Amino acid sequence: MTKKPRTRNAGTTVTLADVAREAGVSEITVSRVLRSKGPIAEKTREEVNAAARKVGYVLNRIAGSLATAGSELVGVIIPSLTNIVFPDVLRGLDAALSRRGYRTVLSVTGYQRDLEARLVASLLAWRPTALVVTGLEHDAETMAMLHAAGVTVVEVMDVDGQPVDIAVGVSHTRAGRETAVYLLQRGYRRFGYVGHDIGLDLRARKRHAAFLATLAEGGAQLLGESVAAEASSVAAGRAGLAELLRRHPEVEAVYFSNDDMAIGGMFHCLAEGVAVPGRLAIAGFNGLDLGQQLPQPLTTLRTHRFRMGQLAGEAILARLDGATAESIVDVGFELLPGATA
Amino acid sequence: MTKKPRTRNAGTTVTLADVAREAGVSEITVSRVLRSKGPIAEKTREEVNAAARKVGYVLNRIAGSLATAGSELVGVIIPSLTNIVFPDVLRGLDAALSRRGYRTVLSVTGYQRDLEARLVASLLAWRPTALVVTGLEHDAETMAMLHAAGVTVVEVMDVDGQPVDIAVGVSHTRAGRETAVYLLQRGYRRFGYVGHDIGLDLRARKRHAAFLATLAEGGAQLLGESVAAEASSVAAGRAGLAELLRRHPEVEAVYFSNDDMAIGGMFHCLAEGVAVPGRLAIAGFNGLDLGQQLPQPLTTLRTHRFRMGQLAGEAILARLDGATAESIVDVGFELLPGATA
DNA sequence: TTGAAAGCGCTAACAT
DNA sequence: ATGTTAGCGCTTTCAA
Numbered sequence: 001m002t003k004k005p006r007t008r009n010a011g012t013t014v015t016l017a018d019v020a021r022e023a024g025v026s027e028i029t030v031s032r033v034l035r036s037k038g039p040i041a042e043k044t045r046e047e048v049n050a051a052a053r054k055v056g057y058v059l060n061r062i063a064g065s066l067a068t069a070g071s072e073l074v075g076v077i078i079p080s081l082t083n084i085v086f087p088d089v090l091r092g093l094d095a096a097l098s099r100r101g102y103r104t105v106l107s108v109t110g111y112q113r114d115l116e117a118r119l120v121a122s123l124l125a126w127r128p129t130a131l132v133v134t135g136l137e138h139d140a141e142t143m144a145m146l147h148a149a150g151v152t153v154v155e156v157m158d159v160d161g162q163p164v165d166i167a168v169g170v171s172h173t174r175a176g177r178e179t180a181v182y183l184l185q186r187g188y189r190r191f192g193y194v195g196h197d198i199g200l201d202l203r204a205r206k207r208h209a210a211f212l213a214t215l216a217e218g219g220a221q222l223l224g225e226s227v228a229a230e231a232s233s234v235a236a237g238r239a240g241l242a243e244l245l246r247r248h249p250e251v252e253a254v255y256f257s258n259d260d261m262a263i264g265g266m267f268h269c270l271a272e273g274v275a276v277p278g279r280l281a282i283a284g285f286n287g288l289d290l291g292q293q294l295p296q297p298l299t300t301l302r303t304h305r306f307r308m309g310q311l312a313g314e315a316i317l318a319r320l321d322g323a324t325a326e327s328i329v330d331v332g333f334e335l336l337p338g339a340t341a
Numbered sequence: 342m343t344k345k346p347r348t349r350n351a352g353t354t355v356t357l358a359d360v361a362r363e364a365g366v367s368e369i370t371v372s373r374v375l376r377s378k379g380p381i382a383e384k385t386r387e388e389v390n391a392a393a394r395k396v397g398y399v400l401n402r403i404a405g406s407l408a409t410a411g412s413e414l415v416g417v418i419i420p421s422l423t424n425i426v427f428p429d430v431l432r433g434l435d436a437a438l439s440r441r442g443y444r445t446v447l448s449v450t451g452y453q454r455d456l457e458a459r460l461v462a463s464l465l466a467w468r469p470t471a472l473v474v475t476g477l478e479h480d481a482e483t484m485a486m487l488h489a490a491g492v493t494v495v496e497v498m499d500v501d502g503q504p505v506d507i508a509v510g511v512s513h514t515r516a517g518r519e520t521a522v523y524l525l526q527r528g529y530r531r532f533g534y535v536g537h538d539i540g541l542d543l544r545a546r547k548r549h550a551a552f553l554a555t556l557a558e559g560g561a562q563l564l565g566e567s568v569a570a571e572a573s574s575v576a577a578g579r580a581g582l583a584e585l586l587r588r589h590p591e592v593e594a595v596y597f598s599n600d601d602m603a604i605g606g607m608f609h610c611l612a613e614g615v616a617v618p619g620r621l622a623i624a625g626f627n628g629l630d631l632g633q634q635l636p637q638p639l640t641t642l643r644t645h646r647f648r649m650g651q652l653a654g655e656a657i658l659a660r661l662d663g664a665t666a667e668s669i670v671d672v673g674f675e676l677l678p679g680a681t682a
Numbered sequence: 683t684t685g686a687a688a689g690c691g692c693t694a695a696c697a698t
Numbered sequence: 699a700t701g702t703t704a705g706c707g708c709t710t711t712c713a714a
Binding site for chain 4: 356358406409
């Protein structure tokens with residue numbers, strides 16, 4: 001028995017060297033074949049592929065990433081998975097990135113802003129190709145890391161502000177304004193607002209602010225608001241509208257912080273026999289399919305979440321290919337007139 | 342000017358060596374401090390932490406993972422992000438794993454079963470601590486990889502079958518059966534079924550099969566089915582019920598493949614003035630909050646998706662700690678009587 | 683409690 | 699078209 005060299009690989013892991021030995025070529029040749037990189041003779045390629053299959057080789061992207069100083073991972077930080085809009089964005093992102101073999105590494109903040117810096121640091125430790133974060137507002141520490149990261153940074157959902165690198169989203173200020181303009185045009189004057197925790201959801205806050213400003217310009221009144229100290233949900237919207245109408249029965253149109261909330265409001269009206277839009281007009285934000293399937297389709301603005309994710313992914317890939325990406329991509333929205341306002 | 346050694350680090354990356362130099366200790370000491378591993382003098386710890394902050398050190402988990410032959414990543418493969426149940430599971434998983442610094446790497450199949458093997462291979466390349474896949478049915482190639490992977494494998498959503506390693510989910514067979522038993526007890530005898538693509542969603546298929554078998558045992562009839570060749574959605578449920586009632590107006594109770602579909606059915610009834618449950622009874626599956634917020638809460642089974650993800654994450658962590666995990670974790674469900682059946 | 687040396691498995695750079 | 703060499707930045711092992 002020969003004395004074994006002091007080695008940590010117990011011999012259980014199949015490596016490039018094993019494939020190389022089997023195929024009778026060098027490691028680097030195997031590496032080239034497996035990555036389709038550089039000129040390879042067709043015969044060699046086949047032999048190497050056969051050898052890899054034979055010995056049961058599994059790529060080791062950890063080792064590869066260390067050698068190339070960068071991983072085919074994209075870090076993603078979103079505030080929530082409960083609200084379907086974020087899975088929608090994630091879907092678009094994964095669709096774009098997975099085609100080139102890039103994978104998303106996920107983190108959820110639960111809207112805790114003080115968590116973001118820790119998550120950014122934690123994701124940067126994986127030497128990702130890019131980081132996708134939500135919104136344009138971040139604390140100073142996070143900002144510093146994003147600027148120093150040396151990777152593509154995409155801020156999704158919002159374009160109202162100055163991006164660190166690239167922003168892909170919609171203008172929530174415009175959204176709030178256009179909803180108000182539409183409702184004013186329809187003749188409503190006595191408004192209410194039903195919202196969710198606006199200290200957490202900064203984009204909802206922007207819509208709210210623009211909505212109110214536009215009402216004021218239009219000479220209309222906001223009679224009252226009902227704002228839940230929690231995340232948006234159908235239940236919160238339903239309870240919120242009930243409360244608002246109790247306090248301000250004279251309200252004739254209600255703007256909800258998003259479609260989930262508005263759908264809750266619709267359920268309240270259906271359950272209590274409040275005629276919509278005859279007695280009360282309702283408007284939301286997002287254009288969820290669900291709202292369009294209600295007995296009366298919801299009046300709302302449709303946002304393109306999948307497209308946002310997809311464009312974010314494409315911007316990341318374009319960077320890799322050396323293209324200079326737009327720094328602000330406004331995906332836009334469309335008014336869905338619906339039948340509730 | 343001294344001749345530079347041929348080195349690939351252009352000097353831009355801050356490494357452990359930089360921190361070590363700054364702190365006046367060796368690299369391994371820095372490594373120990375940063376990982377809180379091994380005995381370290383309090384003074385040393387503070388000096389190292391200060392040095393790390395000063396030079397702006399960012400952990401490199403790629404290098405660390407190569408050295409330790411395993412990453413703090415967990416690969417996750419789900420069929421969809423459109424159906425909220427999968428984000429729910431993901432949320433539970435992330436909640437459990439992120440507390441220990443583990444991150445999830447995501448892949449979505451879009452219910453394309455032939456994609457699964459490629460995604461498993463692609464995720465294994467990141468040398469994850471564990472792999473989380475959906476369901477118990479996989480093609481032969483995927484099965485072979487999962488068995489050979491040498492990592493913890495958790496199959497989520499379903500427990501009706503033999504897991505590769507660990508299964509965390511519910512029995513869809515029991516779910517289908519118990520729904521049928523409940524509806525039979527309520528006195529319904531003329532049934533209909535409205536479903537989505539059952540060739541893709543194998544768990545919906547199990548519920549469907551058990552539901553039909555139980556009806557037969559109970560001497561009831563299935564008068565007709567309407568099955569959309571697409572993923573489940575509110576729109577598909579609404580259209581499906583409309584079609585079913587056209588063909589079989591004598592149906593008195595309809596089982597939907599899930600809550601999304603059932604909610605669509607409810608919307609049809611609301612829009613068309615079909616009395617529920619007087620004229621038609623409706624039952625779903627999942628117990629989404631949305632269904633419980635309808636003017637009449639939906640009759641359904643509540644599943645605990647967040648909990649499933651959380652238990653999957655905890656099983657993975659328990660393995661790391663050397664515990665021997667249960668191989669089948671039945672998370673169970675509860676009947677929500679609601680008011681639609 | 684700390685350190686020196688060796689290696690994890692791969693790829694960039696430089697041959698041939 | 700293929701190979702040799704020298705790292706990538708960290709942690710394990712062994713030693714002090």
